[in-house]
Amino acid sequence: MAENVLEIRGLSKSFGSTRANIGIDFTLQKGEIHGLIGENGSGKSTLISQIAGLYAPDSGEMRLFSESYAPRSPLEANESRVSMVVQELGVVSSLPAGVNVYLGRTKLFSKFGLVSIKKLNQAANDEFEKWDLPKVGLHELADGMLIENRKMIELARAMSVDPEVLILDEITQSLSYNNRNKLYELLKKFKAMERSAIVITHDVEELIQITDRITVLRDGEVAGVLESANTTADEVKQLMVGREISGEYYRSDNEPDYDETAPVLTVNGVSVAGEIEDVSFEVHKGEILGFCGISDSGIHAIGKAVYGLEKLSAGEVLLNGKPLKSPTKALASNMAYVPKDRDNDALMMQASIWENLALPSTTELTGKMCFISPGKLRSTAQSVAEKMTVKCRDIYQPMSDLSGGNKQKVNFGRWLAKDIKLLILDCPTRGVDVGVKAYLYSLMKEAKKNGIATILISDELTEVLGMSDRLCVMKNGKLVTIIPRGDGFTEHSLIKVMV
Amino acid sequence: MGSNTKKNLITAGVFIVCLAAGLLLFNIVSGGKFLTADNIPVVLSHIVYPAFTAWGLSFLFACGYTDMSVGGVVVLAAFASNIFGNKFGYIGVIIPGIIVGTLLIFINFNIFAYTKIPSWIASISLAMIYEAFGFFLKTNSSTKQLVITPLNRDYRAIGQLGPSLILLAVGFILAYIIYNRTTIGLNIRAIGGNKEVAKAMGVNVNKTLLWVGVLAGLFIGVAAVIQLSYSGTLTVKTGLTSMSMIFQPLAIVLLAQILQKRINITIAIPICSLIIYSIFNLLTILHVPSGTLQEACLGAFLIIFAIIGQRKSKGVVK
Incomplete structure (x- = not known):
């Protein structure tokens, strides 16, 4: 022994x-x-x-x-x-x-x-x-x-x-x-x-x-x-x-399934100094466009660049044909961004859960006289917290008290209170358990069904393979190839391109 | 030579050239009155007190705390130097000033560490207490004469150019070593960076904070001795006006923080002290009224410098 x-x-x-x-x-x-x-x-x-x-x-x-x-x-x-x-x-x-x-x-x-x-x-x-x-x-x-x-x-x-x-x-x-x-x-x-x-x-x-x-x-x-x-x-x-969980929580279809007529987002020759170079792609209505690559491939800079958080050294980002240059404009254009580093880049750890949940929706909740009703803010936050089943004492609890998975529910869920057209998710299931993971995937599927375009950036190959309609593989800051969902959509074929 | 050392030397070289060019420009703007044999000693003798205070403040800021009572501490430390200096000579000038400065900042940090009151709130209250005590010393019949009598001219050599520049060099070496090459210096910076991580890594937060009190107090105590030796007496401040005594050192620390990405903050402080006083000196030569207009110019300079320093940075200048 x-x-x-x-x-x-x-x-x-x-x-x-x-x-x-x-x-x-x-x-x-x-x-x-x-x-x-x-x-x-x-x-x-x-x-x-x-x-x-x-x-x-x-x-x-x-x-x-x-x-x-x-x-x-x-x-x-x-x-x-x-x-x-x-x-x-x-x-x-x-x-x-x-x-x-x-x-x-x-x-x-x-x-x-x-x-x-x-x-x-x-x-x-x-x-x-x-x-x-x-x-x-x-x-x-x-x-x-x-x-x-x-x-x-x-x-x-x-x-x-x-x-x-x-x-x-x-x-x-x-x-x-x-x-x-x-x-x-x-x-x-x-x-x-x-x-x-x-x-x-x-x-x-x-x-x-x-x-x-x-x-x-x-x-x-x-x-x-x-x-x-x-x-x-x-x-x-x-x-x-404590109960049986279905073995498959990714998509079960094997073909791309989205509206190809007009792109929601067009990225033309975008470069960010020291991060990405000459990256071009389109995301369509109802499409999940995946991004994967090894470290230093630049995948995480994509989300920031598209959302206007990185200064572009070249190229342009167009949402429905209109240029996007700042997060303020991105937010006003019904875009959402869920960053990888939720503690530092997404959530206000010392603020309460309701403040974190209500933050992206303050513009919609502002009345005609430019005042925001605290009641409306809290009820919006309460409904998101309930929908996302955030495990907490109440919505007044500090954000820092929550476990990793529950923080991610807040990080993701607060965007669902808005009428979103494009969702950028950077490692959305990092640090969450299988139950929450399955729930987040179901939300992504629901968003896809509702015509929301999604950019899914992930370090987990199974996740991008399981959820994407098309998959962008990046290497050394450059977009190497875009693979459509289908027979060649395997971990092995991806690794060959990535490494 | 390592690539890092080479990079540092190149940065230092570029900075020295820029600084020299800036001073030459000042000379041209002032019509040749800035870099004169009479003016250079004036500039140099005025950078020592703010540099010491700024080093003290940099230790406070490095651990994420602020102390608005520093001006009050300087006044009380200078009173101690004055009283004992007139009685016991240089020993009386140096030791009591440093002890009082160190002790008071140490007390402040005990209060910050153990009461958990936000330091800026606690330190404003402490500033009022120190000012009131200074006022009491000045008005009380038994101490009034001791406080208002200027320091005997025989014991004021520390305020003269030569000795004060030697002190500046010693202060610089001490500040650099403590900040960059001692466990306590690294722990102070760790607490300012992320107190929870520092705690988890075994850094004793309260003990480190008390060390900050001692170190910052030491520099501020020396600053008080230098200032007293230079001017002979310090005026008592009330109504929180003692806070104005740290505006110039504060500007120096802010400027040094902007430069911090390229130059170590302890090195940047005397350089920034020279830059800031040179600006005041130039404005005086140009007959810009002292007080508000000169301070407005300094404020504008800081903002412009911060914008330049902020370029390509993803963070926020404090």
Whole structure:
């Protein structure tokens, strides 16, 4: 029998009246990659936060290598060689990438009180090389770096403590295809070193593929522990939600299906300095136009450029033949944009849920005398929250209290209160569970049926393949090809073009 | 030579050339009165006090806090230097001013750290308290004479050009090292960048904030000593007018923040101090009335500079 590295018995944690973890039993074996899955709000993040020293449990016991383990801070967890890459926190943008890797431990490079930045960067660089992580500018400030580069800094930080236990909380969904593969390689290497990892992801197929065992949480309790080799995606999903979930939530048709007569949006030779070059495409009424590519392919700049958030160095964006240059005009022209980085680019984390939900609709809700009725704002927000089944105490709760999936429901759902003609979705299902995912896909299908044109940008190939009428493949900032939905619409054929 | 070092050296070179060109332009505009043997020492001696105050403020801003009571602290620290300087000579000038400056800013940061009152609100209240205390010292019969008697001329060498420039060099080295090369400096910046991440990474937020109080207070205390040594006495301020004492250092920090993308803020501060005072000096030479009109020119300059500095930036200049 394999040696247990981490043993958890009867762990419970409550936040006010919310019982996030109830009597959790969990074991992590030596050399094991252990998956943790559950719906948004099922208690996964709370459990790993206790393991990583972010929260103290209310009751229960943790043992690391058979010894009592109760870290009071992430630093103490690090000292016990337990490290974590968290879903939400990220890096300090005002500090260089290298310093971020060793933040809190800069004394390691300090002599007579002076920190040697050269030695610190060298050590950070060694971590990137040791684990074959994609290079980032260690001297550069983290501010303005792509979300996946910031995740790589966090990963290097976690690896720099030489962990026996590594915890990855929904990191893969921030990564593009190639960097995701690098992470898988890192996990293989880690496992070969007889080290152990806990991986949280909402991608059930991925979880089955990369883990040895999977613990399923439901409503704060362990719903079951499965051997990855002997389970199926449907079995995991059923255990997660407590009911049978249909295996197929993408589109079932195999042909493009949209109104080809007149394009809703025309993008002519658009370039954004350092991001994309000479990109042209059209989106039609009722069409879902997908975008995919590896990191640095420029797919995420497409959404920003079309919505007017990026300054175009060349080309033009036309909505129904009229030029678009700013987000204000885009919003007034019934366009919507759901960015990838919801915490930094989309939502006001310190504001309430209702304020976030009502924000894009303020123009429509403004009366003749230029006043907005607070009642109307709140009722609009309330109806969206109910339609999207946002799990919250009430709509007055701060946005920052919500789980990742519920934040995404707000981020997506608030646009549905408007009469939208064009929807730009950048990684819309990042960090959401299968139940929410299925719901978001059903909304996309409904939008398509109602004639809304959609640009779907995603790092998940199955998602763009499953939902798009046509698929734009990008490489090095250029649009390489546009593939129509049909027989050649396979992951294999896409990867051949992307890489 | 690493590409980063090369890039930094090129940036520094370009900046020095631009600065020299700017000063030459000032000289031309002033009809040759700006770069004269008489005027250059005047300019240089006026950049030291604001540079020290600006370094102090930069530590405050780096951790995401603001302190409106700095002017009041400078006045009280200068009073301490004045009283003890006249009694004990240079030791009395230097030590009490620095201690009072450090202590008061340290107290401020204790209040910010433990009461969780927004720092700008708490610091306005503290400014009123410090001003009131200064006023009390000036009007109270037992302390009045001690406060209003100017610092003995024999102990005012620190305010002279040579010693103050040496102090400027020492201050620059200290500020640069603390800000960029110490754990405490990096932790201060981490708290300003993202307090939650910093906390999660093991940075002791309250302890770091108290260190900010000590470091900022140290620089502000030195600034008070320099200012007293230069002018001999400081006037007591009331009705929050002490806040006007930090307008010029504030402008320096704002300018340095704009340049921060290209030049380290601790290096940018003395340079910006030189730029800002040079503007005031040029305006004075050009007989632009001091006070509101000169300040309006400074405001316009800052906005133009911010617009230029903001180009190609995706963020927002604070």
